[in-house]
Amino acid sequence: MQDPRIRTGIAAVLSFAAFFSLPGAALVFLWWLVFTPGLRLVKKFGRIFSLILMIAFFSLILQIYGGQGLSYFSRMTVIILIGMWVHSEQKSGDFLGMGVWLFGDRLGFEIGMIAEMGMQSLLSVTTDFDRIQISHKIKGIRWGVNSLSSACLLLVSNAIIRAEDSAELLAVRGYHSGGTMCPEFLTRPMDIIGGIFALIILLFALIPFSEFFILYR
Amino acid sequence: MQITLDRAYAMRENWSLNATGTFHEGVHLVSGDVGSGKSTMAMMLAGFYSLSGGSIRRNGINSSVLSPQFPEYLVTGVTISGECASWGIIPDKILEETGLETKKDESPFTLSRGELKRLHLACILAKDYDLLMVDEPFSSLDCKEKAKFCERIGNRTHGITIIFTHEQNILPRVDRIWEIVDGTLIDCGNPPDAFLNWRHLPPIIKRLTDLGSRPDNISFNDLREAECRIRG
Numbered sequence A: 001m002q003d004p005r006i007r008t009g010i011a012a013v014l015s016f017a018a019f020f021s022l023p024g025a026a027l028v029f030l031w032w033l034v035f036t037p038g039l040r041l042v043k044k045f046g047r048i049f050s051l052i053l054m055i056a057f058f059s060l061i062l063q064i065y066g067g068q069g070l071s072y073f074s075r076m077t078v079i080i081l082i083g084m085w086v087h088s089e090q091k092s093g094d095f096l097g098m099g100v101w102l103f104g105d106r107l108g109f110e111i112g113m114i115a116e117m118g119m120q121s122l123l124s125v126t127t128d129f130d131r132i133q134i135s136h137k138i139k140g141i142r143w144g145v146n147s148l149s150s151a152c153l154l155l156v157s158n159a160i161i162r163a164e165d166s167a168e169l170l171a172v173r174g175y176h177s178g179g180t181m182c183p184e185f186l187t188r189p190m191d192i193i194g195g196i197f198a199l200i201i202l203l204f205a206l207i208p209f210s211e212f213f214i215l216y217r
Numbered sequence B: 001m002q003i004t005l006d007r008a009y010a011m012r013e014n015w016s017l018n019a020t021g022t023f024h025e026g027v028h029l030v031s032g033d034v035g036s037g038k039s040t041m042a043m044m045l046a047g048f049y050s051l052s053g054g055s056i057r058r059n060g061i062n063s064s065v066l067s068p069q070f071p072e073y074l075v076t077g078v079t080i081s082g083e084c085a086s087w088g089i090i091p092d093k094i095l096e097e098t099g100l101e102t103k104k105d106e107s108p109f110t111l112s113r114g115e116l117k118r119l120h121l122a123c124i125l126a127k128d129y130d131l132l133m134v135d136e137p138f139s140s141l142d143c144k145e146k147a148k149f150c151e152r153i154g155n156r157t158h159g160i161t162i163i164f165t166h167e168q169n170i171l172p173r174v175d176r177i178w179e180i181v182d183g184t185l186i187d188c189g190n191p192p193d194a195f196l197n198w199r200h201l202p203p204i205i206k207r208l209t210d211l212g213s214r215p216d217n218i219s220f221n222d223l224r225e226a227e228c229r230i231r232g
Helices: A004-022 A022-035 A037-045 A047-062 A069-089 A094-139 A145-173 A189-208 A209-216 B038-047 B080-085 B091-097 B114-125 B143-154 B201-210 B221-230
Strands: B002-012 B015-024 B026-032 B053-061 B064-067 B130-137 B160-164 B176-181 B184-189
Touching: A004 A022, A004 A069, A004 A189, A004 A209, A022 A189, A037 A069, A047 A069, A069 B002, A094 B053, A094 B064, A189 B015, B002 B038, B002 B160, B015 B038, B015 B160, B015 B176, B026 B038, B038 B064, B038 B130, B038 B160, B064 B114, B080 B091, B080 B114, B143 B184, B201 B221
Parallel strands: B015 B184, B026 B160, B026 B176, B064 B130, B130 B160
Antiparallel strands: B002 B015, B002 B053, B176 B184
């Protein structure tokens, strides 16, 4: 999906639809199978399983204590799949372009730049984590509570150092606020088709099935 | 004790590395241009890079360590003292050796790259690994520190030591010289005979050889001794 505006819109709509109801989540899952690389994405982002496991753990607790754990698990897993798809399609500059398109050169530029920096930071954390894993192997450190907590501390301190560096760089370059940008977006027919189906799914998720039958009568 | 590469092959877009050879006990130097594949080969030997083909066999090696080119990649400790401890050694000795006692509670990332490199090399050399692989160990170090670590690495008598570097001036005494040329690992042989085949022969050794005083090895002392022979 080429157009980041439609992609982000679809992600918001589908996440809402999936969270709102179980039938909505089922339809979103079908959309995910049809409009994204599907299982190839799961293979590429194998790390996603740890996140799904974490949700499974909380869902189990919810189920044990009388909540709707299974429903929660299904809905959240589908939202993660949508997030994974958005992340895989994301290109550098998408948020900046979208921010300017939505809110103009001043506020939009600021919001877009913050979002871009956030994404960059997320990417750096992933790279850092890979390096830490290799470092642990080199040093012969086994994963445990101590090593995990020191790894987390390291990830946080690295992120803070990088944020300081970025702030310094912006200050040195004389950045004050806003900027100029002329965003260009490429919209393909499949983007529009995917968007229309996402909106239909949202309608199905918001309106109970029984209401459709009433309308039909 | 040895490590054997049997047509070990690594491939990336527009780039490949083919390596065949056996590294026996002693100090080995692997030279090559920047981007020739030295770091990839080090990662291959350490088992952190998936081979596209061939194999790597280890015999009699029970412990190994890789010092990557960029010391920041090795940091797992939140403080400098913690970083030393993460190597399984008592921090005090290392802190004293590296002159970082006063900074022991600071983050390792407050150190300059040279200081961090010094700290990591000191930690790595504090243990006797069967296989020690150091990727560009002398980068970011000043001449004095380079000479100090050259001596320590060159004097290692235990196990296999493999140095991956494009350094041309300050080098340790080595037992065998290898180089990577056009994506292939080439065994140049033992010094000083290796100098005849070594395409990355440092200019100073070439000059001394041309003047009829070939050094016995590549360390600073060997070069000085060869220089003295010319001067009488």
